[in-house]
Each structure stands twice: as structure tokens, then as C-alpha cells.
Amino acid sequence: MTEIDAPPHPFDAAVALAPAADGRLRGRTRPEYANMVGPFGGVTAATLVQAVQQHPDRLGDPISLTVNYAGPVSDGDFDVTARVVRTNRTNQHWILELAQDGVVTTTATMLSGLRRDTWSDTELAMPSVPPPDAVPAQGFPDFIAWARNYELRFVEGPVPDQDAGEHPDSTSTLWVRDAPARPLDFPALASMCDVFYPRVFLRRGRYMAAGTVSLTVYFHADAEEIAACGEDHVLGTARTHRFSRGYFDQSARLWGRDGTLLASSHQLVYFKD
Amino acid sequence: MTEIDAPPHPFDAAVALAPAADGRLRGRTRPEYANMVGPFGGVTAATLVQAVQQHPDRLGDPISLTVNYAGPVSDGDFDVTARVVRTNRTNQHWILELAQDGVVTTTATMLSGLRRDTWSDTELAMPSVPPPDAVPAQGFPDFIAWARNYELRFVEGPVPDQDAGEHPDSTSTLWVRDAPARPLDFPALASMCDVFYPRVFLRRGRYMAAGTVSLTVYFHADAEEIAACGEDHVLGTARTHRFSRGYFDQSARLWGRDGTLLASSHQLVYFKD
Numbered sequence: 207m208t209e210i211d212a213p214p215h216p217f218d219a220a221v222a223l224a225p226a227a228d229g230r231l232r233g234r235t236r237p238e239y240a241n242m243v244g245p246f247g248g249v250t251a252a253t254l255v256q257a258v259q260q261h262p263d264r265l266g267d268p269i270s271l272t273v274n275y276a277g278p279v280s281d282g283d284f285d286v287t288a289r290v291v292r293t294n295r296t297n298q299h300w301i302l303e304l305a306q307d308g309v310v311t312t313t314a315t316m317l318s319g320l321r322r323d324t325w326s327d328t329e330l331a332m333p334s335v336p337p338p339d340a341v342p343a344q345g346f347p348d349f350i351a352w353a354r355n356y357e358l359r360f361v362e363g364p365v366p367d368q369d370a371g372e373h374p375d376s377t378s379t380l381w382v383r384d385a386p387a388r389p390l391d392f393p394a395l396a397s398m399c400d401v402f403y404p405r406v407f408l409r410r411g412r413y414m415a416a417g418t419v420s421l422t423v424y425f426h427a428d429a430e431e432i433a434a435c436g437e438d439h440v441l442g443t444a445r446t447h448r449f450s451r452g453y454f455d456q457s458a459r460l461w462g463r464d465g466t467l468l469a470s471s472h473q474l475v476y477f478k479d
Numbered sequence: 480m481t482e483i484d485a486p487p488h489p490f491d492a493a494v495a496l497a498p499a500a501d502g503r504l505r506g507r508t509r510p511e512y513a514n515m516v517g518p519f520g521g522v523t524a525a526t527l528v529q530a531v532q533q534h535p536d537r538l539g540d541p542i543s544l545t546v547n548y549a550g551p552v553s554d555g556d557f558d559v560t561a562r563v564v565r566t567n568r569t570n571q572h573w574i575l576e577l578a579q580d581g582v583v584t585t586t587a588t589m590l591s592g593l594r595r596d597t598w599s600d601t602e603l604a605m606p607s608v609p610p611p612d613a614v615p616a617q618g619f620p621d622f623i624a625w626a627r628n629y630e631l632r633f634v635e636g637p638v639p640d641q642d643a644g645e646h647p648d649s650t651s652t653l654w655v656r657d658a659p660a661r662p663l664d665f666p667a668l669a670s671m672c673d674v675f676y677p678r679v680f681l682r683r684g685r686y687m688a689a690g691t692v693s694l695t696v697y698f699h700a701d702a703e704e705i706a707a708c709g710e711d712h713v714l715g716t717a718r719t720h721r722f723s724r725g726y727f728d729q730s731a732r733l734w735g736r737d738g739t740l741l742a743s744s745h746q747l748v749y750f751k752d
Binding site (some may be wrong): 220241254269271272274276277290292294297299301304310311313314315317319321322323324325326327329330337341375376406409410419420422424426427428445447448449450451452455457459467470472474476477478479 | 542543544547549550565567569570571574576582583584586587588591592593594595596597599600601602603647648649674679682683690692695697700701718719720721722723724725726728730732740743745746747749750751752
């Protein structure tokens with residue numbers, strides 16, 4: 207029996223966009239996905255993917271996405287503009303902006319495209335880790351609201367507690383899924399690419415001011431592979447290559463339980479120690 | 480003695496931009512950096528970095544860059560527009576477009592910023608390889624014009640020749656510098672992030688239609704570290720994580736000879752086998 211009166215999943219509410227004036231789309235930040243300042247960057251990325259997903263001119267599925275976090279998003283309404291820059295035979299380039307009261311807070315570019323059957327191969331094996339039910343669920347501190355909407359099972363590199371000392375490397379590996387569970391789709395996958403807390407916290411064993419300035423997602427999986435994940439856990443791992451003078455990178459990979467590399471993702475993070 | 484009448488280095492000629500109407504910048508493709516179709520993607524990325532570098536409103540040095548190759552650039556003139564989206568206290572977000580006859584061929588977003596002294600660490604060690612003079616210079620086939628402007632010394636994964644069979648992995652590692660030699664700067668570093676030929680050629684042991692659709696560069700090095708490289712070789716390595724249904728990713732890293740991680744770079748490539 208379908209509960210047609212059931213409220214939407216909090217994630218669907220957070221990425222919902224309604225048509226507004228001048229071709230813009232209107233959304234609203236949700237307290238469920240709040241971060242220290244403004245919304246969780248992953249849900250902002252997901253909202254921009256959603257803007258393309260529901261656009262009448264869209265060709266194909268998300269292939270790559272870059273989101274630039276130019277300034278903080280305040281609690282409340284925001285406008286998204288999604289503009290097709292160029293449509294080729296099998297793919298399409300987009301420029302997106304998220305603005306509040308006419309001030310741009312976020313820019314993005316995205317490629318969508320049709321998939322074709324070609325020679326295929328995954329070079330990178332999924333890390334060998336215990337299954338999700340063998341790893342305890344372990345969250346972020348309670349004041350990080352958005353993390354309560356993910357079930358996080360850290361295999362290595364959990365969020366440091368107050369007594370944590372320095373850590374020799376920056377790698378975290380975890381099983382993750384939406385809480386409550388929700389079938390995986392492109393917006394949800396984009397959001398999960400950002401569930402890795404700033405790597406500098408792990409290395410230094412403490413919190414400090416840090417925020418993503420640019421996030422890139424490569425969607426390796428097609429719609430069928432993503433649908434096949436259903437509500438199952440996804441394995442994610444992330445690490446930094448270099449911390450240098452106020453910025454560091456993070457590279458992440460997300461696998462389906464069966465070893466399908468769903469996405470690889472990279473971000474540059476500002477920090478102040 | 481400075482030869483003030485010496486012609487500019489071909490790279491400087493290729494990225495040169497002159498003020499044009501409506502705040503645009505006018506450039507011109509150069510035969511020295513031609514690829515199979517249009518110019519080498521690296522030099523297009525470098526031209527966009529150059530547009531910001533010479534902009535009067537610029538704040539700080541390049542921190543991150545994403546270039547989207549939406550359509551082919553034809554031989555001849557092109558226009559670059561560089562727009563500041565937002566200037567924060569220590570960094571600045573840009574949107575750039577490259578167009579020919581009003582048709583956008585390339586979009587980009589860039590972050591520039593001021594560096595501050597912070598805790599710093601490089602987690603990724605430079606691969607242990609023989610020095611450049613112990614590795615023979617080995618180019619691309621002659622019909623790839625742009626590659627003649629780089630001195631390429633492959634440690635592993637050279638361009639496959641006609642008799643090459645399939646290769647078990649996608650990794651190429653090489654020493655690279657401009658030919659003729661030229662002091663490293665931000666545009667040149669951006670360009671070098673794209674010297675790795677499509678990884679599918681290596682895996683399959685043959686050429687096929689392939690082109691970068693999106694390239695991201697994270698500049699880990701500051702201006703001083705880049706200047707310290709001078710005209711010396713840079714070590715680059717690149718690999719793919721997944722080839723799937725018409726697209727694959729490539730992740731690359733570039734080190735200075737002394738082990739400084741100068742840049743990490745990621746791209747998504749279209750291919751047709």
C-alpha cells in the first residue's frame with residue numbers, strides 16, 4: 207500500500223525547486239541539512255543537479271559537475287538559474303548560478319550526456335572492508351545537523367573527538383546511506399560526494415574554520431547502475447594530497463556494494479588554523 | 480645581454496590576449512599548439528588563466544580552475560570574457576567564456592586567492608624515478624603539433640606505437656618541460672596538467688576519437704614555489720579510475736624536481752571506440 211499522504215523524504219524536500227519568474231527556479235534551505243554556516247555543501251550540489259534533471263531541455267544524464275562555493279547561503283529562499291551553453295549531438299554543457307536577493311552565492315558548470323556502449327573497465331578496486339552491519343554507526347557531533355540525515359559507518363578515520371591527537375594520514379573510509387533510507391539517484395550521489403568532513407580536522411585532531419570552495423563530481427555510473435544501488439549502503443573513501451598555505455584538496459571515491467565505482471570526486475578546501 | 484628583439488616564446492604567443500571591445504580580450508590560435516581538432520586543450524586552459532592573470536581587478540594567484548570544452552575551437556581569432564562573480568576578503572570567484580563569432584566553445588570557473596601561512600604538509604610522495612637526463616626524450620607522433628613544444632621523457636606508459644597491444648594499466652609517468660625551455664608560471668603549469676594523452680589509447684594500444692570535456696586544476700604551489708622551478712623539468716603522472724560507456728576520468732599530479740607537489744588535476748574525457 208502506498209502512503210500517498212506521507213511527507214517527502216527530507217532530502218527531496220531540501221532539493222525541491224519550483225518554477226519562478228524569468229525562468230528561474232525557487233528553492234528553500236532546510237534546517238535538516240544545515241551546516242555550521244549555511245546549508246551542507248553536498249545538498250547545494252544536489253540542488254543544482256536537480257535543477258538540470260527537471261529542466262525541459264535536458265539531454266541525457268549527469269556526467270560531470272563542478273560547484274564553486276563563492277559565498278555563504280543564508281537560511282531561507284534562493285533562486286537557481288540553469289542555462290544551456292551548448293547542446294552537442296550526444297552531450298550538453300550547462301552554467302548554473304544560485305543567488306539570494308540577486309547576490310550570487312554559488313556557481314556551477316555541468317555536463318549531461320547520453321551514454322553509449324563502449325569498451326569499459328574499472329582499474330580501481332574497491333577497498334577490502336568489513337560489511338556495513340559489521341561496522342558501528344557513528345555520527346558527527348550533534349551540532350552538525352546535516353550529518354543526522356546520513357547513516358555513517360566509519361571503517362577508518364572517524365570524526366576526531368576532543369581528545370584526538372594528530373593523525374598520520376588524511377584517509378577516511380565509511381559506509382554511508384541516507385537516513386531514513388532512500389533510493390540512490392544522481393542528486394543523492396552528488397551530495398554523498400561531500401560527506402567527508404574536512405581532512406585537516408583528521409590530521410590535526412581538532413576542528414577549525416574550513417569550507418569547500420570548489421567541488422567536482424565525475425558520475426561514472428549510468429542511471430541503471432545507480433538505480434541498482436537502491437537503498438543500500440555506498441562505500442566512500444577520501445584523502446588529501448597536499449595541505450598548503452590556507453588550502454588543501456580532497457579526492458573521494460564512491461562504490462556500490464557490488465564494487466561498481468559510482469563516482470569520483472575532488473574538492474579544494476579553504477582552512478584557517 | 481637581453482635580446483630585446485627576440486621573438487616571444489611560442490607559449491607566450493599562444494596565450495597572448497589583447498584588449499578588445501566591451502571588455503573582451505582577443506586571442507588567436509597558433510599552429511604551434513594545434514591538436515587533431517583545434518588547439519591543444521592545455522593551451523586553452525592556460526589562455527583562460529592568463530585572462531585572469533592580466534585582469535586589473537584580480538585578487539591573488541590561481542587556486543583552482545575548471546575548464547569545460549563545450550565545442551571545437553576553430554583556427555583563428557577568439558574572444559575571452561572574464562567576469563568577477565564575487566570578491567571575498569582573501570579570494571575571488573571568476574566565470575570565463577571563450578567564444579568565436581559569438582558561439583561559446585569553452586566555459587570555465589576559477590578561484591584566485593591570497594595565500595596565508597598555515598600548517599602545511601604533503602601526504603603524497605613523489606614517485607621514485609630516474610632523473611630526466613637518464614630518460615630518453617620521446618615525443619608524440621609528428622602530426623600532433625603541440626607535443627613538439629614539450630620535451631617529454633616518459634618513465635612509463637609512453638604513447639603506444641602501431642604495434643602496441645593492450646596495456647594492463649593506464650598510468651603514464653614522465654618528465655616534462657617546455658621546448659624551448661621557459662620559466663614555469665601559472666599558465667604553463669595549467670597547460671602541463673593536460674600533457675597526458677587520453678589514457679584509453681594506452682590501455683587499448685591504439686588511437687581512437689577522444690577529447691577532454693572537463694578539466695580541473697588545483698594549484699597547490701604558490702607563486703614563489705612555481706618560480707623556483709625555473710626552466711627545470713617537472714614530473715607528471717596520470718591514471719584513470721574507470722572507463723565506462725563513452726567517458727573516462729584521468730587524475731594527474733605534477734611535482735617539481737625537489738618533490739614539491741605543484742598541482743593536482745582531474746579531467747573527464749569522451750571517447751568512441
